[in-house]
Amino acid sequence: MSLVETLARPRAWRLPRPDGLIQWIVPLLIILVWQAACMFGLVSARVLPAPTDVVVAGWKLLQSGDLAKNIWVSFWRASVGFAIGGAIGFAFGLANGLSSLSSKLSDTTLQMVRNVPHLALIPLVILWFGIDEQAKLFLVALGVFFPIYLNTLHGIRTVDPQLIEMGRIYGMSNLELFRRVIFPGALPSVFVGVRFALGIMWLTLIVAETIAASSGLGYMAMQAREFMLIDVVVLSILIYALLGKAADSASRLLERLTLSWHPAFQKS
Amino acid sequence: MLEALHYILADSRATEDDRVDTVSAPTAARRTGDAATRGLSLTIRGLRKSFGDNDVLRGIDLHIPAGQFVTIVGKSGCGKSTLLRLIAGLDAPTGGSIAFGEQRQQGDVRVMFQEPRLLPWARVLSNVEVGLGATRNSPDARNRADAALIEVGLDDKRSQWPAVLSGGQKQRVALARALVSQPRVLAFDEPLGALDALTRIAMQRLLEQVWTDQGFTAILVTHDVAEAVALADRVLVIEDGRISNDILVDLPRPRQRGSAQLAALEGEILRDLLKGSEGAFEL
Numbered sequence: 001m002s003l004v005e006t007l008a009r010p011r012a013w014r015l016p017r018p019d020g021l022i023q024w025i026v027p028l029l030i031i032l033v034w035q036a037a038c039m040f041g042l043v044s045a046r047v048l049p050a051p052t053d054v055v056v057a058g059w060k061l062l063q064s065g066d067l068a069k070n071i072w073v074s075f076w077r078a079s080v081g082f083a084i085g086g087a088i089g090f091a092f093g094l095a096n097g098l099s100s101l102s103s104k105l106s107d108t109t110l111q112m113v114r115n116v117p118h119l120a121l122i123p124l125v126i127l128w129f130g131i132d133e134q135a136k137l138f139l140v141a142l143g144v145f146f147p148i149y150l151n152t153l154h155g156i157r158t159v160d161p162q163l164i165e166m167g168r169i170y171g172m173s174n175l176e177l178f179r180r181v182i183f184p185g186a187l188p189s190v191f192v193g194v195r196f197a198l199g200i201m202w203l204t205l206i207v208a209e210t211i212a213a214s215s216g217l218g219y220m221a222m223q224a225r226e227f228m229l230i231d232v233v234v235l236s237i238l239i240y241a242l243l244g245k246a247a248d249s250a251s252r253l254l255e256r257l258t259l260s261w262h263p264a265f266q267k268s
Numbered sequence: 269m270l271e272a273l274h275y276i277l278a279d280s281r282a283t284e285d286d287r288v289d290t291v292s293a294p295t296a297a298r299r300t301g302d303a304a305t306r307g308l309s310l311t312i313r314g315l316r317k318s319f320g321d322n323d324v325l326r327g328i329d330l331h332i333p334a335g336q337f338v339t340i341v342g343k344s345g346c347g348k349s350t351l352l353r354l355i356a357g358l359d360a361p362t363g364g365s366i367a368f369g370e371q372r373q374q375g376d377v378r379v380m381f382q383e384p385r386l387l388p389w390a391r392v393l394s395n396v397e398v399g400l401g402a403t404r405n406s407p408d409a410r411n412r413a414d415a416a417l418i419e420v421g422l423d424d425k426r427s428q429w430p431a432v433l434s435g436g437q438k439q440r441v442a443l444a445r446a447l448v449s450q451p452r453v454l455a456f457d458e459p460l461g462a463l464d465a466l467t468r469i470a471m472q473r474l475l476e477q478v479w480t481d482q483g484f485t486a487i488l489v490t491h492d493v494a495e496a497v498a499l500a501d502r503v504l505v506i507e508d509g510r511i512s513n514d515i516l517v518d519l520p521r522p523r524q525r526g527s528a529q530l531a532a533l534e535g536e537i538l539r540d541l542l543k544g545s546e547g548a549f550e551l
Contacts (some may be wrong), residue, residue, distance in 0.1 A: 166385040169358065170445075171374060171401035180398075184389040261389040262429045 010097065013169065015023070049231040054238065057231035066220070074205060074216040077133065078243075081140025082201050089197075093152025097186070098178075110149065118142045119207055131212040143204040144197040151193025155186030188262060192238045202240060224262040248255045300545065301346060303333025307485030308376060308452040310355065316363040317350050324350045326509035327364070331342035334369055337486040337498035339480055342506035348489045349457055351506065352379070355487060357456045368453070375401045375449030382458040384438035386430040392441050393417065395424040399445035416448035417441075419478060436467035439476065447478060454479075456488040468492075469525070472499060476521065493541070497534045498523055505540055513540055 033052050039044045045053070060134060061067035083129035096103040129135035159182050167181045209218025217236050226234035250265065257267050276418060315328040324347040332338055339352050342348045353359045356379040369375075378399070386395045396413040397404045417423045420440040430438055439459060456475070462470045466519060476499055490496050496503050497517055505513035515537065519529055 162381070162383060163387065164387050165358070166381075167398075169356075169379060170398050172398075180390070181387065185385070187389075259389075260389075261429045261431065 009060060024165060046230065049234055053231045054235050057229070058235050061220075061232065061235070070215060070217050070220045071243075074209065074218070075243070076137045077209075077216065078140060078201050078205050078247075081137045081205070082144050082197065084137065085141030085144030086148045086194070086197060088141070089148035089193075090152050092145075093149045093156065093190075093193075097153045097156025098182070110146075114146050114150075118146075119204065122211060126212050134218075135212060136208045139208045140201055140204045143200040147196035148190070148193040151189045151196070152186060155189025155193075156182060158189070158253065159185035188259060191251065191259070194251050194254075196246065198251060199244070202244050202247070206240060273480065281506045288355055305483040305485075306450075306452055307335035307483055308372065309334040310453065310485065311367045311369075312355075312364070312489075313367075314353070315354060315361055315366065315449070317347070317354060317359070318362045324509055325354070326511075327360075328511060330504070332485060332487070335483050335485055337499060338474075338504060339488045339490055339500035339502075340504045340506060341490060341496045341537065341541065344491065346506045347509045348506045352455050352457050352487060352489045355453075356511045361533060372452070374404075376451055377453045377455065378446040378449065378451040379455045379457065380439075380442055380446045382461045383428075384430070384435075384442040386438055386441055386445075388430050390430075391426070392422065392428050392430065392433070395430065395441055396444045398446040398447050401449055402514055403449075404408035412448055413444070416444040419481070420444045420474065434467075436463055436471060439463065439471060443474070443478070447482065450482065451484055453485045453487070456486070456490075461491070468495070473522075475499065479522070493534050493537050494530070496529050497537065498525060503537060504531075505537060507541075513537075 034048070034203065035051045038048065038053075049057075058067060082242075092106065096107055121142070122139065125135045125138055129138065163181050163185065164177065167177045172180065205216075206218050209216040210222050213219040219237035219238055221233050224230070224236070256265055303394065310332040311338055312328055312330040315325055315330075316323070317325040328351060340348045350359070354361050356377055358379065386392075390398070393410070393413050396416050397409050399416070400406070400409050400412060403409065414423060415424065420443050422437060422440050422444065425433065425437065425441075430441065433441065442459070448502065459475075460471050463471060465484075472495060475486075475488075486499075488496070488499060500517050501511075503515045503517060504511055505515070507513075515533070517533060523530060
């Protein structure tokens with residue numbers, strides 16, 4: 001067996017698994033310390049329930065079907081709001097990055113709107129939409145819009161002009177220039193926007209659901225507070241953390257798939 | 269100044285016999301005006317280019333016969349790169365004209381820059397296919413790109429990302445991309461400027477090789493006089509936006525690097541370039 005073969009195999013197959021486990025060591029340790037603190041009475045169950053209690057509460061809610069329903073509702077709101085706001089932000093980013101007329105027309109307005117915290121619109125949104133789905137979707141879409149708009153715009157404006165000149169020299173049409181040079185060049189920046197937007201998406205949804213909703217994880221947490229079910233409150237918070245992590249992992253995976261050319265994503 | 273050398277005036281279309289060459293070299297190696305070439309000839313008249321109040325080119329008259337290897341040297345800011353960009357059609361001249369010997373087709377004139385300008389998100393072979401221009405979607409595009417990669421000796425890297433290549437390899441991919449449309453004029457804007465000394469020499473040999481194989485008209489801008497002399501049939505010196513010297517390099521190929529003849533020629537051109545700036549160099 002050659003040297004290359006003996007070296008290549010463990011690299012390709014064995015390393016990723018320990019790597020994947022390492023990131024879970026700290027969360028696991030926190031849970032263990034937390035459990036110990038509750039069991040030895042260092043923390044009162046009225047302040048913080050033990051992880052096992054949270055799991056039991058989660059199991060009960062799962063059996064009643066409430067948990068799955070609320071997670072699904074929140075997930076649906078998050079993704080639809082993200083899709084709407086992200087698509088509009090991306091479209092404006094493209095338009096303003098590619099056309100100076102479009103940029104002159106809309107950029108100033110968008111920058112003004114950007115400086116209004118979108119959560120400040122909650123009272124207005126409740127007046128407009130009540131506590132219907134539109135209210136939540138509107139807020140999430142608005143929150144997601146700006147990071148994606150700004151980063152798409154920035155990505156397109158910073159595509160290497162030498163590459164664009166090269167594309168023109170080699171006779172690329174505008175469409176081809178966009179598809180082969182401008183869009184791939186802007187993509188890393190677009191992904192930065194996506195990851196910012198995912199954070200804002202959860203934040204907005206939590207706030208909107210706690211203030212005005214009749215379903216969803218935020219609503220579940222508020223209901224539990226009314227009945228002093230602290231284990232359900234903690235459960236909701238933990239589920240938000242897991243969903244946030246899942247969204248981040250999904251965007252990372254997408255990044256790895258589409259940016260495999262990028263030195264930062266190449267296996268060493 | 270250059271009494272030891274005979275130089276032809278820019279616009280005079282001297283035939284081979286008119287040229288007296290005191291750098292005693294056989295004329296057999298001379299490709300100038302070679303009938304077998306695929307290159308395009310080029311005639312430039314009264315070419316001017318200004319950027320605002322700044323006159324970069326102040327009237328260039330030049331005839332380049334088909335298939336000639338011309339190098340352009342000059343101090344930085346003399347307008348040599350501007351001249352190349354005008355020839356390549358990247359910028360429009362302020363005045364004057366550039367005419368090619370025949371109607372130029374798409375892909376007939378190609379440029380290579382100091383930066384490889386490869387698409388980082390396209391693999392090596394796709395980057396070469398870009399060079400096919402409008403025909404890049406034709407069924408034989410892949411084969412032609414492969415052939416160009418073989419020509420520059422990088423066919424084993426065809427499925428690599430540009431990021432993993434060395435500087436010299438990237439520049440060879442850029443060369444393959446320029447060659448794949450089988451251009452008839454190839455313009456080089458300091459393509460070897462960013463490479464280390466050994467890679468430079470290897471690249472110079474490669475340039476000479478592909479030029480010999482494909483017979484295009486080559487126009488190379490460089491700040492390296494040794495490189496200019498080693499590669500060229502003819503060296504143009506540009507000073508203050510005008511051609512100040514036009515020197516025929518009539519030495520057999522392949523040329524011996526460091527030979528006395530090349531060194532003498534290089535010394536003459538360097539002296540010519542440095543005249544007027546002695547003060548600056550004495551500091």
